[in-house]
Amino acid sequence: MNAEIVAIGSELLLGQIVNSNASHISKELSYLGIDVYHHVAVGDNPDRLRDVLKQAAARSDLVICTGGLGPTKDDLTKEILAGLTGRDLVYDEETEQNIIDYYQKWNRVMPENNRKQAMVIKGSEILPNHHGLSCGMVVPVGKSQVMLLPGPPNELIPMFRDFALPYLKTMLNVTEEIESRVLRFFDIGESMLAEKLDDLFEAQTNPTMAPLASMGEVMLRLTVKGEDTEKNRAALDELQDTILDRIGDYFIGIGETPLVRQVVELLQSRKKTVTAAESLTGGLFSSALTSVQGVSSVFPGSIVCYSNQVKETVLSVPEELIQSEGVVSEACARKLAENSRRLFNTDIAISFTGVAGPDELEGHPPGTVFISITDGKRDEVHRLQLAGSRENIQDRTVKYGCFYLRTFLLNE
Template identity: 45%
Template sequence: MKAEIIAVGTELLLGQIVNTNAQFISRECAAQGIDMYFQTVVGDNEQRLLDSLRLAASRADVVICTGGLGPTQDDLTKDVLASLTGCNLVLHEPSMEAISAMFASRDIHMVESNRRQALMLDGSDPLHNETGLAVGNALTYEGTHFILLPGPPKEMKPMFTKYAVPWLKLRMNDEVPLYSKMLKFAGIGESNLEHQLIDLIQSQTDPTIAPYAKEGEVTIRLTTRAHSAAEGEMKLKATEDEIVNRLGEYLYAAQDVPIETVVLRLLKANKKTLAVAESCTGGLLSDLITTVPGSSESFLGGIIVYSNALKHGLLGVPMDILEGEGAPGAVSSETAVILAEQLLVRTGSDFGISVTGVAGPSPSEGKPVGLVYVGLAQKQAKTEVYTLQLSGNRESIKHRAAKRALYQLWKQLKEN
């Protein structure tokens, strides 16, 4: 069964709000075995909405609309679908009673336009709105199933899962749900990862293999159809095993979690602590770490040593290392080592990570944009320094440097 989402609202086109409804509906449809082929966003314009509905009906079995069910004149979804199908709009009495009762309970005068929220297409099935006022609609017209949902997510989500999905199930054949698994990688770029898997990607049938990148991480989504998670895991196993065989050194998780979550799990499991010293990342590494709930059990804290004065004053980097003719400079392996090692001395942490580099947009100390040194110190072990040459704009370089620092710590924890 093929589906299309039509999100209605000029505010979406203007970028004033983010269309999170489409993400939710697509995920829920996949779980039911409904293939999402298209997503459309259309403004509050009668003709353009009518054109969108006609096009969707010509290429999808299910058309799911969100938004445009409210009381104002620009809430047009039910009116336009009524025009397309030739159905009249009729009052859904239970919804009207609920609307009237709400206004009465608040001692607020109800203007006539609020009755629009209780209208539904004649012959359609009402979808109860547990958290709002506008009634949803579900109907079949010339072989296409139409679902009309309110725009606010707090209203749309329960209406879809509790009422629209059961309505659709009664009209579905034996669709088999999609089952997906996420493999998360760090320390390797998307193009390099794809190159090492290109034969698998080009010959894929079932399961499918889809790589996609975020800043500093790469995800592979494996997808098949399965009636249960156990069946899905069995169907994915051979492909997953081959990917792990080729890229296991970069695979930090077989679930959709960021690397900072996995690092903190390992620190906690090994009863180890971490402190960080940041220059070019400006606190981003600490922010990523502290975003994870419970990070305080293992993360002692971070020091932002952006200036040479603070590198010297707070963590003891000698000025003849930082400045002067022939000095290695703030962006150097020497500085990265001292920063990381001084964290162990001054905080008592088991691990110390330092990040110093050139985020751009201009070179610094005669060194190119994207040059970053990551220092990794640990008690009773030699301090390691990793030299990175990162690409992208300032924000990308900062994010990739922070993620790469976490990757190096993850590798060390796994080896230990």
């Protein structure tokens, strides 16, 4: 079974909103084993909308439309689809009652055009809307099923979960199971990964493999389909083993858990606290940590030591060290980690110093980075040479910091 997602609304084509509905629905459909072949967005123009719907119904088993169900003159989806299928629009009493209730509940006068939202395509399956006024519906068009959903994500997401998904599951009468597993890698480029796994990508049928790169992290999603849970799992295990034999050095875990959350969970499970001295990264590492709920048990705080003066006065880095070695140095990184650990009285400290750019610093090009980690007994310093914009260098430095800290904790 294959599907197509059609988003309707001129605000998409004007670039005023991003089509996040398409990615939400696509992800949900992939879990059901439905292959999405096309996304289309079209404006509130009757002719082009009709053409897009006609083409979608002709080439796709399932067409999911979002938007254009509202009360204004621009909202045409129902009307066009009714015309295409030769069906009438009829009042749906339940939907009408829902609208009347809504206005009574909020003590507001119902605008007359809201009645338009109670019209449904005759003979369609209704999907109720518990978060807004436009109901969804499913209409057969030739051999295709066309599903209409409202555009606002706060209405679409619950309607999809509560009514569209159960409808699709029943319709599909699913016997095959689909299992996915995400492998995460770090410090390996997507092209390097592709090269090392080239023959596996070539030969893939079931399970399939799909890479996805973002800011230094590469994810590989393995997906298997089949009726036997045991066999499915064994196939995933086998493929995973083959992959890790080749690029296991870069492997940082299974699942959707981002690196920073892994670090927080490791700290929690080992009952270790951490602080940071951030020069290059200017608070970005700390804010990454504090984006994780429950981090307060392992992270009391940190210092942003952007200027040399703060490094000297608040973190007691000797002026001579800065003069002889510079702040972009292994020695300075080491001292920052050491002294911030003492100031914040934590088990571990990590420091970041270097050149974010765009200008050079102390003769070092942008992207020169030193990261030091210490627990008072063991310490280490990593030197990196990163490419990219200022923002990019700061972001990736934080990722590397998490990566090294994770390794440090695992090697304890």
